[in-house]
Amino acid sequence: MIKTFTVLLAYQCLGELIAYAGNLPIPGAVIGMILLLASLSLRPGLSSAIESDALALLKFLPLLFVPAGVGIMVFAGRVAHDLIPIAVSVVVCTALTIVVTALVGQGLCALWPPRAAPVAPLTTPSASPLHADGNTAPAAADLAKVEPS
Known part of the structure; x- marks a missing residue:
């Protein structure tokens, strides 16, 4: 350590x-x-x-947020006085960060060549609990194949 x-x-x-x-x-x-x-x-x-x-x-990462919380409590009067500008700046900056992150992500995705076609899924009945229609319940055709006991 x-x-x-x-x-x-x-x-x-x-x-x-x-x-x-x-x-x-x-x-x-x-x-x-x-x-x-x-x-x-x-x-x-x-x-x-x-x-x-x-x-x-x-x-222990959450412990690093304790000093910031204490600072807000110490300067609560100053923060309360400027609450509207602080709130507006937080909302605007958060929205701007989301937009810029999305644009950068799209730009980076455009730089990478497309990958090869995905591998075909397994066709055995026990390969996946999901059926072709995406449901987990057995399809009607599957129920017809089951013999009564």
């Missing part, structure tokens, strides 16, 4: 250093995540070394 935490903090520090040295408008943590993603893509062994501990750290 200490090794994984050290790796994650090292990438964040490297990102902060690059952001500070280059006077970049991008947060250092984001630069660190991009560098970590590049390292994980280039060195698959790193992924297997930190994966289990990183998943364990994700269990």
